[in-house]
Amino acid sequence: MNITIVYFAALREALGTDREEVRLPGGIASAGDLRAWLGGRGEPWGEALGQGRNVQVAVDQVLGDAATPLREGAEVAFFPPVTGG
Amino acid sequence: MEVRVQHQDFDVGAEIARLRAGRDEVGAVASFIGTVRGSSGGAALESMTLEHYPGMTEASLAAIGREAAGRWAIDAGLVIHRIGELRPGDQIVLVVVLSRHRGDAFAACEFIMDYLKTRAPFWKKERTSKGESWVQARDSDTAAASRWASDEAAVRAADQTAGRQAADRTGRPKPDE
Numbered sequence: 001m002n003i004t005i006v007y008f009a010a011l012r013e014a015l016g017t018d019r020e021e022v023r024l025p026g027g028i029a030s031a032g033d034l035r036a037w038l039g040g041r042g043e044p045w046g047e048a049l050g051q052g053r054n055v056q057v058a059v060d061q062v063l064g065d066a067a068t069p070l071r072e073g074a075e076v077a078f079f080p081p082v083t084g085g
Numbered sequence: 086m087e088v089r090v091q092h093q094d095f096d097v098g099a100e101i102a103r104l105r106a107g108r109d110e111v112g113a114v115a116s117f118i119g120t121v122r123g124s125s126g127g128a129a130l131e132s133m134t135l136e137h138y139p140g141m142t143e144a145s146l147a148a149i150g151r152e153a154a155g156r157w158a159i160d161a162g163l164v165i166h167r168i169g170e171l172r173p174g175d176q177i178v179l180v181v182v183l184s185r186h187r188g189d190a191f192a193a194c195e196f197i198m199d200y201l202k203t204r205a206p207f208w209k210k211e212r213t214s215k216g217e218s219w220v221q222a223r224d225s226d227t228a229a230a231s232r233w234a235s236d237e238a239a240v241r242a243a244d245q246t247a248g249r250q251a252a253d254r255t256g257r258p259k260p261d262e
Contacts, residue, residue, distance in 0.1 A: 006138075008136060008138055008206065008208060009136055009208035009210070009219055010208070010219040054222075058138070058141055058206070061138070061140055061141035061144055061145075062141075062144075063145070063204060077138060077141070077206075079138070079206060079208070080208065080219065080222070081203075081221075081222030082202075082203065082204065082205060082206050082207055082208060082222065083202075083207065083208050083209045083219075083220040083221070083222050084135070084137070084166060084178070084201060084202065084205050084206075084207025084208070084209070085119050085166075085177070085178055085198060085201050085202040085205075085207070085226075
């Protein structure tokens, strides 16, 4: 499955990138799976996306959670808790 | 609900006048303006930069507006949120709700702000004499948004809470309109 991942704010800075296209290995079916897989790539991913970090996820621009399913061509966003207003 | 995400400032009076034009059924206009505080963590704020998620930001604000319109009788509404670099005293966000009666207008306006704070993808970075730092999300914002839980009983409780707060602001018991 091929997806696009985008990062915002402090997470974007920590990772040094705002966007990447990735081909996922089999078995990565949800946003939670993806986060764990990205964290397993080593630093800075492990630190920035670790389970202790408060990271929000959106799939195709809708807020989701670890169980939100992924699909071919999806845009998945990871970001810190929002602080607008 | 009209939604705009923009760099430029907004004219509250002009926006409200435009929304009100031709709507003589409206009896209540509630508005909220968020502004940039001049200090942060005891240091003078030099500037604040707002980042957002283009596309999702507009969609999430529109969804919050639809949610509000499903809960209260709203005749028109507007959300403007600025992005980019802002200075102390600058306007950040405007929410306007027009309704027949002020109970709906007050409640919907507060609901939209509470949901925007926790669901719309904006992030603030502050620059002070001590350097730059990202603003941290506050538990109080999450608590404020969770007051508006979606089941019927919670909606009624939230309505009563909003009514009490409206009464507190006016110093009078909750009126009928």
